[in-house]
Amino acid sequence: MNQNSQPGQALLELEGITKRFGGVTALNDVSFDLRTGEIHALLGENGAGKSTLIKILAGIYFPDAGSIRMDGRQAIINCVADADALGIRVIHQELSLAPNLSVAENIYLGREPVRMGLIDRGRIFREAAMLVEQLGLEEISDVGRQVSELSVAHRQLVEIARALSCRARILILDEPTSSLSELETEALFATLNRLRSQGVGIVYISHRLEEVIRIADRITVLRDGCSVGTQDTSAVNQKELVKWIVGRDIFDYFHRPPHNPGDIALEIRNLRSKHIHGVSLCIRYGEVLGLAGLVGAGRSELARAIFGIDTFDSGEILVEGSPVSITGPRDALDAGIVLIPEDRRKEGLVMIESVAFNLSLPWTREWNPTFLPNSRKRYAMVTRAVESFSIKTSDVWQSMEGLSGGNQQKTLVGRWMEHRPKVLILDEPTRGVDVGAREEMFIIISRLVQAGMAVLLISSDLAEVLNMSHRVAIYSDGLIMDTADADSLTPEKVMEKLTGASVNEEA
């Protein structure tokens, strides 16, 4: 894979970078270097200092100590414009395109060529088309298309094209694959490999270690603001990498609970809607049913329909064998079904509010039956959740923004446990949480299942689905293609079924 790993010239060298915020040292004497034509992965748990380092490179923070050299010459990055001038561009997780403009206009956004005081639209489109062709980004070769019509993966390519159109020499990609399907990830990797061979230096940040091992030439790990070291990718395997990042051995990473299926908790019969084309499934108490499928296959839509967020046209939902009518989330909750949504910041938590607010929100009726809130009862609920899910917060009145991704996710799960739900639907429960928090989430799922809960686990991470579930439903285009014991499946077999199915669909 790493065919281009012959060492290029030193492009960027950071030495002894230190950054403090008040009394907290975010980066302590960190060194990092990037060569031309290299993909260098930067790994670490949330809070390890990755984003601080990126922000220093992007000109948002200024380091308290240390030096930055570019092409061997001292460089000072005081502001974003300085970073731009040096050719350093960050492709952010949250994409920063104008959705109502075309691909070409977005590529030249902010530096549109002007003729006689007016934007030279002809030139924008001509040059954009040329650039896209040069870079080999054929997915976005129609530069007149509106960005809002493009998939997330293709928008990312527009961002990359924009960066390279201003002669970027260093691309920093922050979690570029977090919302891409496997196929789109492959396409992105092909693009990155091509850019690498053109001499671009790429800093690659991801929680997905399998990907990092595949794409990166070298890996640098940060832990608690310090650099743990830099190694050639060929010299490490995934297990060592996890240990390296977390700083300890994680033996049984996935913690699948023993399979003791009880009675049927949830049954779906022939559910149909715009995106769901006749889904039937059942989950027993004490069982995890994994839903494997590509991003965009309609997995979240299925979860939303069961939870009553979206309406469905026909089909039945049965809880403990008796049909329930679900017309909104309230009905689902009353029936004992809880959904932990895909996007915890948008659909899950009230980020500006406190941990206590969010934990006690579903139970307002219980601690505030009239206009006399029972603060003691509320406090008891909140404390129970904080302790039983070991949510790390300095104070229950701390705002959600101050918590790490993993603790936010624990808050989101923990708040439903006041009355044990029967069925828990988890949509991408470990997206954007680091390795340690991910393990904690698996332990929580395992604990809940052992206590008898039925879990529907939706995840794009095949390893997660296969190792946490007892049974796996392979889901594609609103249909369950196959259901099998997790132990009888391998990631290759699942991908075969998924991609094979989508080929047949198109035929």
Place this chain on the structure above:
Amino acid sequence: MKKHSWKAAPALRKIGPLIIAMAALEVVFGIRVPGFSQMDNQIDLLQQISVNAIIAFGMTFTIMTGGIDLSVGAVLALVGTATVSILAAGSPSTAPSVKLLLALGGGMGIAALFGLFNGIPAAKTRMPTFVITLSTMMVARGMAYRFNSAQPIPIPDNATTFLALGNSRLLGFIPVPVLVMLGVFAFATILLHRTRFGQHIYAIGGNREAAKFTGINVVRTQVWVYLLCAVMAGIAGMIHTSQLYSAEPGSGQGFELNAIAAAVVGGTSFTGGIGTMYGTLIGAVIIGILDKGLNQAGVHFSLQYIVKGLVVLTAVYMDVRRNKS
């Protein structure tokens, strides 16, 4: 595991700087304007802010959910003209108390209708509340002008109870509008800070989608918010009309902006989910002190606008800075 203390919600902590600002203004005008701090003058001040404060309480609910209600000034005028039309209509033989009940019922009914008119589209469609309420504002204003060929309607002399609403004083001391204001304030405070409904408003304003996923009935809550806002504008309309001794279909112009100003000075955030009722009350008092103090200091009204505008801007700037840190 660290023990968590059960401190007062952070929302309450923000009230400090506002009280200091209010006290500072009080002191400055007390020194510069003779007679400003006297009891009578202070009670007058409360009477003058009562209409704006009552509207602002309702406005706070809408801004808290991330919306706005621009129609309150026009609804206030419409409620006034409708109420007085009913009072002035009919045969003289009808008992005044019956007429009063019909008039109050009719006026509040119209306010409630406009609340639904705002609230249902706001909750059920994706139309921005700014546009919805801008439209209903024009509708309400137009309807107010339909009465009595757009001429003011005098309140009949025998409608003594209605006249008392705006003009008499309890025990000859506390003006009735102030009592009404305090009553509405108590009601709104309990609603926002002590009930499930209030908790849901914070959740919806903070993150509407998350509120939905928590099982909160977002549509019903939002409709109620606009209903409350319109009804409070209606109450303010009756007081205002009574104070004018006649229903003016053109009255209430710009009242929505004064109410918004009181709410934002009091710390209500336009992004939704942030704000308190006490904050709005103090915001209304601060604007009232500025109005009255500058007036009594003999400052030209043109300058009063400029000062007020800058004060609102400063207050919001400080608020934004505080929320950021």
